[in-house]
Amino acid sequence: MEFTSETTLNGVVERHFILDDITGVLWSPASGSVESPLLLSGHSGGMHKKAPGLIASALHSVSSHGFTVAAIDAPGHGDRPRSTQDEQWGEAIRQARAAHEPIAPIVVEYNRSLAERAVPEWQATIDALQTLPDVNADAPIGFGGVSLGVVTGLMLAPVESRIAAVSFGGVFVDSSLLEAARKLTVPVEYRIPWDDKDYDRTSGVALFDAFGSKEKTLHAYSGRHYPVPDYERDSSARFFARHLGGSVGVSAS
Amino acid sequence: MEFTSETTLNGVVERHFILDDITGVLWSPASGSVESPLLLSGHSGGMHKKAPGLIASALHSVSSHGFTVAAIDAPGHGDRPRSTQDEQWGEAIRQARAAHEPIAPIVVEYNRSLAERAVPEWQATIDALQTLPDVNADAPIGFGGVSLGVVTGLMLAPVESRIAAVSFGGVFVDSSLLEAARKLTVPVEYRIPWDDKDYDRTSGVALFDAFGSKEKTLHAYSGRHYPVPDYERDSSARFFARHLGGSVGVSAS
Numbered sequence: 072m073e074f075t076s077e078t079t080l081n082g083v084v085e086r087h088f089i090l091d092d093i094t095g096v097l098w099s100p101a102s103g104s105v106e107s108p109l110l111l112s113g114h115s116g117g118m119h120k121k122a123p124g125l126i127a128s129a130l131h132s133v134s135s136h137g138f139t140v141a142a143i144d145a146p147g148h149g150d151r152p153r154s155t156q157d158e159q160w161g162e163a164i165r166q167a168r169a170a171h172e173p174i175a176p177i178v179v180e181y182n183r184s185l186a187e188r189a190v191p192e193w194q195a196t197i198d199a200l201q202t203l204p205d206v207n208a209d210a211p212i213g214f215g216g217v218s219l220g221v222v223t224g225l226m227l228a229p230v231e232s233r234i235a236a237v238s239f240g241g242v243f244v245d246s247s248l249l250e251a252a253r254k255l256t257v258p259v260e261y262r263i264p265w266d267d268k269d270y271d272r273t274s275g276v277a278l279f280d281a282f283g284s285k286e287k288t289l290h291a292y293s294g295r296h297y298p299v300p301d302y303e304r305d306s307s308a309r310f311f312a313r314h315l316g317g318s319v320g321v322s323a324s
Numbered sequence: 325m326e327f328t329s330e331t332t333l334n335g336v337v338e339r340h341f342i343l344d345d346i347t348g349v350l351w352s353p354a355s356g357s358v359e360s361p362l363l364l365s366g367h368s369g370g371m372h373k374k375a376p377g378l379i380a381s382a383l384h385s386v387s388s389h390g391f392t393v394a395a396i397d398a399p400g401h402g403d404r405p406r407s408t409q410d411e412q413w414g415e416a417i418r419q420a421r422a423a424h425e426p427i428a429p430i431v432v433e434y435n436r437s438l439a440e441r442a443v444p445e446w447q448a449t450i451d452a453l454q455t456l457p458d459v460n461a462d463a464p465i466g467f468g469g470v471s472l473g474v475v476t477g478l479m480l481a482p483v484e485s486r487i488a489a490v491s492f493g494g495v496f497v498d499s500s501l502l503e504a505a506r507k508l509t510v511p512v513e514y515r516i517p518w519d520d521k522d523y524d525r526t527s528g529v530a531l532f533d534a535f536g537s538k539e540k541t542l543h544a545y546s547g548r549h550y551p552v553p554d555y556e557r558d559s560s561a562r563f564f565a566r567h568l569g570g571s572v573g574v575s576a577s
Contacts, residue, residue, distance in 0.1 A: 265533075265542070276529060279544065280518075289518070291532065291542035302566060306559065313555060 113220025119149030366473025372402030
């Protein structure tokens with residue numbers, strides 16, 4: 072893992088890194104002395120490691136609870152080259168949108184391919200991050216994601232015992248995702264943007280119902296998937312603090 | 325309004341009061357100097373102003389956010405005499421339970437009658453509470469309730485402009501309740517205990533969907549209606565603090 076940049080703003084250190092083919096970013100408390108628990112953040116399809124909503128959540132998690140947050144570009148996203156097949160999927164989504172045809176079937180297939188490739192990349196990233204002096208390698212890890220990030224998290228969590236809690240929001244639901252959800256055992260928080268026509272409410276509730284986890288919470292809120300209300304970002308950070316540890320009492324909210 | 329007792333424990337003053345026929349209780353910060361916003365708390369049918377879950381929420385709201393919380397016995401509940409008709413409803417519910425027949429139709433009718441009577445009682449209680457030196461009479465008021473408390477809150481909020489936010493959980497839903505929900509305009513937080521067979525999930529989601537409020541949040545959590553998870557109590561207190569003011573930063577959690 073090679074760090075390629077480091078900047079500090081408002082008490083948060085931002086470091087870009089490269090690990091083999093993976094491009095990523097790490098946000099951590101500038102205070103630096105405390106070994107802080109790790110949160111992984113999965114962006115949505117078509118976005119990248121520094122999506123605006125992802126950054127907002129990451130900065131809040133670092134500032135209010137002392138987490139270290141890592142995000143990596145999904146294959147073919149952000150700073151990473153696209154394969155010919157990825158280009159074809161992207162083109163198929165654009166054409167479907169232009170023709171006002173449903174994009175869900177294409178997105179579901181594309182997401183699954185991306186998530187399958189992302190799982191070993193996340194595992195390699197965790198391995199590398201846990202060697203850092205300011206990351207607590209013994210602490211349980213959280214995974215947060217939206218859309219593609221949910222699919223990735225649902226594939227990653229059952230095969231990666233270091234992940235102890237997941238916080239998700241907004242995803243196209245198909246039968247294979249429901250099947251993956253049933254295998255989830257760690258505490259999960261799931262968000263549905265109630266007024267977002269892109270995400271069918273009924274299938275969102277069905278996904279929540281399918282989660283195999285003993286502790287699960289559904290949050291539906293009026294509005295669309297972006298922006299996520301500040302109180303939901305705060306709730307997500309508190310959820311991780313409850314399950315992973317972290318400085319719950321330092322919340323600035 | 326006559327106070328009949330006053331005790332202080334762990335920084336919270338508990339005062340019982342009588343107002344005409346109404347028996348009630350008030351919890352407020354022992355520090356006393358700050359004029360704190362008011363929360364009203366509606367208990368469930370068959371319970372009373374000092375139901376265990378209600379007390380837990382009230383003490384948390386006072387301790388963590390400096391609210392003053394009031395609860396009154398519903399007609400025929402707690403320290404108040406039951407009418408012959410209330411006795412008949414209670415007996416009908418007991419008989420239905422014993423015969424393993426659905427109690428919802430009886431509870432719905434009984435709740436509506438109790439709530440109709442409770443609305444003017446809550447308004448008289450608010451009038452009296454706002455004359456107290458330690459209550460901020462200019463601050464917007466919150467109403468929290470479960471079961472019967474939801475029905476009462478949904479009847480009270482549209483006719484009582486001093487109520488600016490409501491937090492509800494778990495109620496038998498019928499068409500007249502859906503109609504009342506459509507008239508709600510203030511921010512609302514609604515909870516569904518996902519594994520509670522007494523409360524049908526689908527009708528709970530339908531109630532959330534019916535709320536006319538621009539800002540609304542649904543929280544479903546694994547488990548039954550009692551006990552409410554601590555993090556949900558905390559979320560409810562934060563919800564009120566966002567909408568009513570209050571000392572958000574003093575949370576002990």
